[in-house]
Amino acid sequence: MSQELRFDGKVAIVTGAGNGLGRAHALLLGARGAKVVVNDLGVNLEGLGVSSAAADAVVAEIRALGGEAVADYHSVAEGEKIVATALQAFGTVDILINNAGILRDISFAKMTEEQWDLIQEIHVKGAFKLTHAVWPIMREKGYGRIIMTASGAGIFGNFGQCNYSTAKSGLIGFAKSLAFEGGSKNIRVNTIAPIAASRLVIASGILPEDVHAKLASEHVAPLVGWLCHEDCQDTGGLFEVGGGFHAKYRWERSQGRVLHTDTLSPELVRENWERISQFDEHSVHHVNGGEGFQELFARLDSTAKGGNQYVDMEVASNAVSTLETQYTQTDAALYALAVGAAKDPLDETELLYINEFKDEEFRVLPTMAVLPATQVFLQAIKSGKPSLEGLELPFANGLHGEQYTEMYRPLPPAAKLQHTMRLKQAIDKGRSSVSILAIETTDENGVPLFYNEITSFYAGVPGAGLEKVPSTPLPELPARAPDALIAEQTEVNRPCCIACAVTGTRCTSTRTTPRPQATRSRSCTVCAPLATLVVM
Template sequence: MTNELRYDGRVAIVTGAGNGLGRVHALLLGARGAKVVVNDLGGDVHGGGKSSAAADQVVAEIIAAGGEAVANYDSVEDGDKIVQTALDHFGGIDIVINNAGILRDSSFAKMTEDDWDLIYRVHVLGAFRVTHTAWPHMRNKGYGRIVMTTSAAGIYGNFGQANYSMAKMGLIGMANTLAVEGASKNVLVNTIAPLAGSRISETVMPPQMLEALKPEYVAPLAAYLCHESSKENGSLFEVGAGFHAKLRWERTQGHHFQGKAFGPEEIAEKWAEIGDFNDATYPKTIGESLMSILQGVNSPFGQGN
């Protein structure tokens, strides 16, 4: 058996930890020695209501198993209060798993501004406020592990989820930039796209599929990314039903109209070449992206011919 990865002395915040995947994240970290802030507003899957019962139950489970935990009932929009709970009870913050989320599904034609705004506020603004408050504490300490939670809907798009897809793709962009900014201070940031049974997914999935998509099949990846031994940074993973895969951007070789005037007719003429993924490239950074685009261009950024 491999050596058990433990989190003794680490303080973790898990948002939306009263049910589903967040609950399993919290239980796993708590069982491995982390001091856990179990955050959950206690509302329904559409963002309504409030209750302390869900968070309290998870805290009780962690304590009963010999761990340390405290409940927090604030909305992620009040992320500063969630982080303050960690500071007040445990004296610091080392790990943040931004897991809280809701759904307001609707076709774009029928979507209201409230549907759009509420999804943005919970997923994007909430993750920003929790992370932004924790960020200076991690940087000053020279240690931090942050996991954002995206979705296949954000990566690929999905009917009726323009708001949710927007928010989930936004989290990937936020995580990628934080990974760049935090690297020198050992604050590492990654994103997972989980497929797991939850109060959200149980409304659209049959029981047999929900059994195969246990949250317990996702939490180990998030926990590993939060461990001090993991040096992974700025990466995106799809995970579910025991499947784990890393995603990356792929780009065609494309076509460069160097030094030539061109219009939509020339674009049409070269369309097959522009979209040909044979011999594709895999830019990892904005620098790699820009250099390959500008290679050979007579500009201050290119090498010039």
């Protein structure tokens, strides 16, 4: 068992300590060496009546345990008088637990101003009065521990408790600000949101009777004891505790979305609402408001590179999509045939690119590197988007504008390929947009093979907010005749079927005159076992 946490020599004030949570806190501290001021006005749940019996009973319990304690019967609205009691009895204050509270539950429609004000007076102003009185004492001695008592109603709200929820929310903000101001003076300020069968909870009827024993007030006190100890350096925290459960809350902000101000409108907010309000792995947690502002301004500055409802550049520019494809020697041979490698199927040089049965000699045309990248892009079109977060362009409606390819090494006869796709650039073209996707390709072992860029044009997709790139002016044509004329014609000497091409054998059924009809198929008398005849 670890060493016991003690409070010898420390002076603690616990408000509302005659019953429930306050009593549990006071007894724990008193049993562990603290000198305790047990404050309780002795009122009922509505704050009415005065009695010293409750505070006196807890003082007696602490003394019976061998501790030191005195009673105080002032209202927390007179916080300075409670602090005066501590100074008179023990000479200082090290710990303050703001626990006192009352209820005035009623729906907002029926709530009176008096019912509103009284709750704020006890919960918020009472905590202020006590804290304001002990603050200079703690600052001067360079030590202090302060606990605020909030509630789930202060975090989430609750029907019929607008006054109470507001007060408890106020205590959370109060504690967070005090944590900053007291940090340099070793004053630690934290807030608890207890789940306990206290007098207020039992009276409210929120919890069924059979769970009261499971949520005894004594189950909350150990967390308060730790937060009040000199070894605990946490500050500004909000902790939920009850029935043995302990947890810390924090503010969370969704990733959100920066909408370009040139096109900002309620309709644009509506169109982006799902993204604005979505909490996911990109949500952020800030330690303080300054950190939040810095991150926000950085994101606003980043929009200099563009962003709109179709392209969220701050997300898309960092997004990566990984896909896999593969090709065989047959695929490579088909590609070679398609681009005219078999002008003469008996040419030994051309056979290197079309004869898949000579593995040791087979070659892949370098330009085939375009196809796998295009396949990746076509998959994106089929799915409606390229699996890149932040990119919502209508890819199925895009026009393929440019293709750029770099080869790193000869392609193997067959390979399993791994592609990494990212958005290189998104360009504003007025009423239209342009995207440039960059695709790096390696083999299954990660060896780089080639690189592609696919440029697409999206007519009718406004580019406002994206990067503006001036179009390169067309060069002025010289006023003279062309230096050369090059004319190309579709090759008529095409193979009748794949197999004839790859075996280097002419089909006996080869037609001497190409047919202009649509592609048809029939058996080839020479190579029927190998392929299907294709007649044009």
